[in-house]
Amino acid sequence: MSSSPLNQRIVAVKPITVPAPDRSGDLQVKVTAPLSGQNLPVIVFSHGNAWSLDGYEPLVDRWAAAGFVVVQPTHLDSRRNGIGWDDPRFATIWRVRIADLHAVLDGLDNILVQAGGLETRVDRERIAIVGHSWGAQTVGALLGARVLDADGVPGEDFSHAAVSAGALIAATGAGDTLTPFAVEHLPFMRPDYSTMTTPALVIAGGKDQSQLSTRGPEWFTDAYHLSPSPKSLLAIAEGEHTLGGIAGEMVAETTDEDPARAALVADAISAYLHDAFKLNDAAWTDLNNAAAASDGTWSIASK
Template sequence: MPESTYPAPVLSVAPVVLPAPDRAVDLHVRVSAPVAGNDLPIILLSHGQGYSNHLSSLNGYAPLAGFWAAHGFVVIQPTHLSSRTLSLDPGTPGAPLFWRSRAEDMSRILDRLDEIEAAVPQLAGRLDHGRVAVAGHSMGGHTASLLLGARLTDPDDGTEANLAEPRIKAGVLLAAPGRGGDAIVESVAQNLPFLLTTDFSTMTTPALVVAGDKDDSAHLTVRGADWHADPYHLAPGPKSLLTLFGAEHGLGGVAGYDVAETTDENPGRVAVVQRLTWAYLRTELYPGDPAWRAACDALTASRVESK
């Protein structure tokens, strides 16, 4: 599937509803795909928890989902239980961020790809079930890290949570949370204790970590922007780290077009994220594909390192 000169037309269908009697509500997903092509690889995209009402749902992250789909991927976006669009009772088990359910949503999607294809007739027989990646921004990056092999201690019962998904072959972590312990501010330790025990030493699946060098996240960590590079430094290889100079938590605006919560609105920066994440996943899922090397060679105002 070589990249064409122009982006391909994209079809996007939502909501595709997967009945889930064991979940607080049924799982709703958006599916975006190029209109043409077969044996299409899959990206599962996990939303973050920003201030907007609808970005934390299947309706967010159009700059990423649209680009990836226009360049040969099928992108599946769930509305996690943490979404503001659902307004679930704060007493719902797992609230407020539903860290475990978020990861389980992605495994549920992979279990039911045939249902998704049946619900979107234009996709029938066109998906490559063997080439799957996960991507996530902010809290979605935490979700992706668990699927890639990171672990934590469940604060409710003290057991180790292992939600690694072997069907996922590569990942992208965008402004993801770093380590816990003394790196976390006290309010987060009290209210979101699952973030205290994140262990990246078991995150063995190949991944690209994307971090902004101005993403201080003072409401979460005392370590400043370096905290978001922890998934690279504390996980075993193979990993790559893309550091975006001047980028804050929005990484230029990946969560949506012209959204108010993007404090570093920069279309050029978003274009870098689009191109580098696409290229990384192309090369990881298709070994020998030159996309990643070419994208790195063309990079300016950013830095890539690998191990």
């Protein structure tokens, strides 16, 4: 099923510091890219809670091998920063996360220079953002989603003009179904997807039961069902929150370790973005055909 050229040599450069003057602590990123190739599309990736630029190699390495330049910031909630639920900074970290992605996109040229001359090899008209879990909600904001306040009023527009496509992996669902813990500590987990107009692929696991919502795994499909087209949904029946181990091989939080499942997630995003960027639709077509023959193990819907 996978068509990623995994024999392609890649290189990673870290850490690169990105100007973010109003931030508490430096914003640092890692850049992973193929050693050869021109007019390369870009993925900016937002990690899940507590992770860093050093995670998600099962995704990032496959994307780079497939011809993408991948930029990974470390957000303020990374466990290496030691900011807990009760830290006064935690209440606004969701905004800092969004600001991080804006800083990366606005400072992309300088990042590419520091990554070893990549500025001459990148196609700046083909930039995508991808995120997992909290990172998916962060990415959704740049794709046009907004955050509802306590009265259900949508907040400000954080979309970014440079972004032309995206992917949301295990994205926060909508509705007033947060658990008491989430209401107290994570009240910003109330996305409004009705304004998320940018093309995107939503990926959800059929066994992903969030401890932050009273709903079942279908909560993670809201980003698809409640947003305007064009959107696609990859549903993986046996997938849990880390979808086979996308954050890393054998990491402690992986409850459904399956390298093939993690590879499916990576390659589906590569195929979708190549199609969305009008570079090559063959891999996305093949993936849709494979999904139709998968006996319900995984499926793809589009609108």
